[in-house]
Amino acid sequence: xxxxLLLILIWAGTDLAKAEQAMVGSxxxxxxxxxxxxxxxxxxxxxxxxxxxxxxxxxxxxxxxLKQGAITAYPDxxxxxxxxxxxxxxxVTVEELRTExxxxxxxxxxxxxxNNTYALVMNRQRAGALGIRKISDLRxxxxxxxxxxxxxxxxxxxxxxxxxxYELEMKDVRGIDHMLGYTALANGSIDLKEAYSTDAKIAxxxxxxxxxxxxxxPAYKAVFLYRLxxxxxxxxxxxxxxxxxxxxLMMKLNAxxxxxxxxxxxxxxYFGEKAQKIAQxxxxxxxxxIAHWTGRHLLLVGVSLLCAIVVGVPLGIWASKPGIxxxxxxxxxxxxxxIPALALLALLIPIPFLGINPITAIVALxxxxxxxxxxxxxxxxxxxxVPLRESAAALGLEPGAQLRKVFLPMASRAILAGIxxxxxxxxxxxxxxxxIGAGGLGEPIISGLNLxxxxxxxxxxxxxxxxxxxVQFLFDFLDRFLIPKGLRLERTVR
Amino acid sequence: MAETNQPLITLRSVSEQFGPVCALQSIDLHITKGRTTxxxxxxxxxxxxxxxxxxxxxxxxxxxxxxxGKPVLPANVIELRRRMGYVIQDxxxxxxxxxxxxxVLMARHLGRPTDExxxxxxxxxxxxxFPLEGLNRYPVELSGGxxxxxxxxxxxxxxxxxxxxxEPLGALDPxxxxxxxxxxxxxxxxxxxxxVLVTHDMGEAAYFGDTIVLMKQGxxxxxxxxxxxxxxxxxxxxREFLNAQRSLAFP
Ligand SMILES: Nc1ncnc2c1ncn2[C@@H]1O[C@H](COP(=O)(O)OP(=O)(O)OP(=O)(O)O)[C@@H](O)[C@H]1O
Ligand SMILES: [Mg+2]
Numbered sequence: 246x247x248x249x250l251l252l253i254l255i256w257a258g259t260d261l262a263k264a265e266q267a268m269v270g271s272x273x274x275x276x277x278x279x280x281x282x283x284x285x286x287x288x289x290x291x292x293x294x295x296x297x298x299x300x301x302x303x304x305x306x307x308x309x310x311l312k313q314g315a316i317t318a319y320p321d322x323x324x325x326x327x328x329x330x331x332x333x334x335x336x337v338t339v340e341e342l343r344t345e346x347x348x349x350x351x352x353x354x355x356x357x358x359x360n361n362t363y364a365l366v367m368n369r370q371r372a373g374a375l376g377i378r379k380i381s382d383l384r385x386x387x388x389x390x391x392x393x394x395x396x397x398x399x400x401x402x403x404x405x406x407x408x409x410x411y412e413l414e415m416k417d418v419r420g421i422d423h424m425l426g427y428t429a430l431a432n433g434s435i436d437l438k439e440a441y442s443t444d445a446k447i448a449x450x451x452x453x454x455x456x457x458x459x460x461x462x463p464a465y466k467a468v469f470l471y472r473l474x475x476x477x478x479x480x481x482x483x484x485x486x487x488x489x490x491x492x493x494l495m496m497k498l499n500a501x502x503x504x505x506x507x508x509x510x511x512x513x514x515y516f517g518e519k520a521q522k523i524a525q526x527x528x529x530x531x532x533x534x535i536a537h538w539t540g541r542h543l544l545l546v547g548v549s550l551l552c553a554i555v556v557g558v559p560l561g562i563w564a565s566k567p568g569i570x571x572x573x574x575x576x577x578x579x580x581x582x583x584i585p586a587l588a589l590l591a592l593l594i595p596i597p598f599l600g601i602n603p604i605t606a607i608v609a610l611x612x613x614x615x616x617x618x619x620x621x622x623x624x625x626x627x628x629x630x631v632p633l634r635e636s637a638a639a640l641g642l643e644p645g646a647q648l649r650k651v652f653l654p655m656a657s658r659a660i661l662a663g664i665x666x667x668x669x670x671x672x673x674x675x676x677x678x679x680x681i682g683a684g685g686l687g688e689p690i691i692s693g694l695n696l697x698x699x700x701x702x703x704x705x706x707x708x709x710x711x712x713x714x715x716v717q718f719l720f721d722f723l724d725r726f727l728i729p730k731g732l733r734l735e736r737t738v739r
Numbered sequence: 740m741a742e743t744n745q746p747l748i749t750l751r752s753v754s755e756q757f758g759p760v761c762a763l764q765s766i767d768l769h770i771t772k773g774r775t776t777x778x779x780x781x782x783x784x785x786x787x788x789x790x791x792x793x794x795x796x797x798x799x800x801x802x803x804x805x806x807x808g809k810p811v812l813p814a815n816v817i818e819l820r821r822r823m824g825y826v827i828q829d830x831x832x833x834x835x836x837x838x839x840x841x842x843v844l845m846a847r848h849l850g851r852p853t854d855e856x857x858x859x860x861x862x863x864x865x866x867x868x869f870p871l872e873g874l875n876r877y878p879v880e881l882s883g884g885x886x887x888x889x890x891x892x893x894x895x896x897x898x899x900x901x902x903x904x905x906e907p908l909g910a911l912d913p914x915x916x917x918x919x920x921x922x923x924x925x926x927x928x929x930x931x932x933x934x935v936l937v938t939h940d941m942g943e944a945a946y947f948g949d950t951i952v953l954m955k956q957g958x959x960x961x962x963x964x965x966x967x968x969x970x971x972x973x974x975x976x977x978r979e980f981l982n983a984q985r986s987l988a989f990p
Contacts, residue, residue, distance in 0.1 A: 632827050632828070632829075632831050633831055633833065635791070635796055635825075635827070635831070636825065636827065636831030636832075636833070637833070638796060638820070639794050639796060639820055639823075639825035639903075640820065640821075640825070640844065640845045640893075641817050641818070641819075641820035641821035641845060642817075642844075642845065642848060643817055646848060650844065650848065651833055651835075654835045655833065655834065655835055657835075729835035729836070730835075730877065731833075731834045731835045731836060731837065731877035731878065731879065732834055732835050734877050734879050734880065735834050735877075735879045
């Protein structure tokens, strides 16, 4: 049993690291997807097989993945590298950044040719009506509602320092996903949001970019970061792209990616290929893709649930006995449950042997699955009436035999219900695994969210919902075999 | 005093304390082989506690409980329990096992040969007049009286040296109860079994008991035959108890 488990774990781990000689990562927004895809193609053109982990997360996740070697390269911006990764002062030159990165084993290409700085945008008519042109004009309008993405809210060159510099005292500032923010802006649920200056949405939605009249935002020149120990052909391919993408081209590529909901089409545009009609084969491919995502999803759920059962039931048995240990077990598994899934993933990533890979996702899902199993096992056992407990002991059964022959079968309904709850929660939570590149049905959901494409979201959301239902049916069906008949009769008779 | 029969079970100045509650205080009791000892007394007087001490579900706070002259200790308790049958008020049958599986659970666990088990089950069904085909039913599918028969079979399965019965007929309606009383008595007589029976019904005590042990608030008030209790009460409580029981039955 234990060896089988280990084998599955190892398989899940190696599965991801398979075959490709290089791996490009990207952050969760269109431009990063497009640049990542362009890099992947460029590397493949140089004769190195290369994969692309799309939309892995924010800066820190990508940076950790690069340092750990889970990816070979990813696109980033000088401002981000300065402020978020190296956390150095504005005055530090690009060359100094490069030396500092090199000390950590990371290389940086020269600028790709465009500056994608942050900006604040708002509806053009509304801005006109309120007489807002510059960021400092916001001082007179503290009631405007801001919807800022979570990374911008926290960044050192993000909202808080900006507000301090401009002496803004906005009353209503909330966190919202970058792409959803555009929808919120369009339907008037917020008045202002952050944007990247190359966002295709700016032109598309006729938004007004507020002038950064105090020069707050640093330059965000796009570059590729890569591992210095990468194949020289990879580094050469990345360097070949230096100075080849200006603002205009990038905005066009972004617009193309969002229009077609297909960033590989946009990448083809860069290589001067005619945007081929890949779309025809799409439905055929889709079934295959969904099957692939579902398979991976089931693997994540299956392995983590199995581990949770193997660990959770004994813990539950232990927790069913009165005493301090029981309280510690129940409250610590309960505590894990209160950590938001994303935070749990982020906490697990720096732990040795984990990092950005499916094992981390499996560990997180495993931890989430524990509570229902532990708690139900414990209460199931505690609910056994005292006279029956005494009868089992009085027969002369050893404690172990009492547990196996009497108590566990009697608690089987509660234990199975706990496992069922865990399984269903697990199917839902596993969609978050895609955030750290572990795949599964979260992959289309997250890329759909970033491309603002509902069809893609549904490609993941529908199978995930169906899967949850199937799991429910499966367990209802299993109940018939695993819950002893006498207990099932008890329920119908009473 | 001049008992030829060696007592099977002996309690020597046994006290049992549950936190502030003193359930038993300095009890001395001998259970004689081959005879029926009935423990009787008002609710909460400590009758069930005595049974739990005998089969080691509880350890005495002070004093010793001896089985065949050896103290009942956690180290030997599992072995000793296999030599004692235990039947409680509504049977204590495990709901996930059929009647038959409840009866043979322990014998199978001990790896007794299947044909031997089979023979013993048939013997017990005959003795308790339980239909063989009822063995495949689950406890919920049985009547209260049938459950008690199954529970009795389970208690007798390993041919125990003593049968501990804690209000075995308490949950039954009067008709079934009286029928089962008669049957039980004949079973006990056939088996020449050592029995410790707990009841709070004086009629039942008089019907079964070779020795009646009357208890009150954790103490033994008097023990002896019914005639002893009736004619030579040691305390006014004995008479009160007998009278109260009589007036309940025949107002
Ligand atoms: N586990 C326990 N914890 C605390 N007090 C207990 C426990 N078991 C029994 N007692 C107390 O000990 C006393 C004797 O209990 P016991 O069950 O032996 O009474 P009983 O004579 O069998 O009564 P009944 O006729 O109602 O069954 C009671 O006061 C009871 O409340
Ligand atoms: Mg009692």
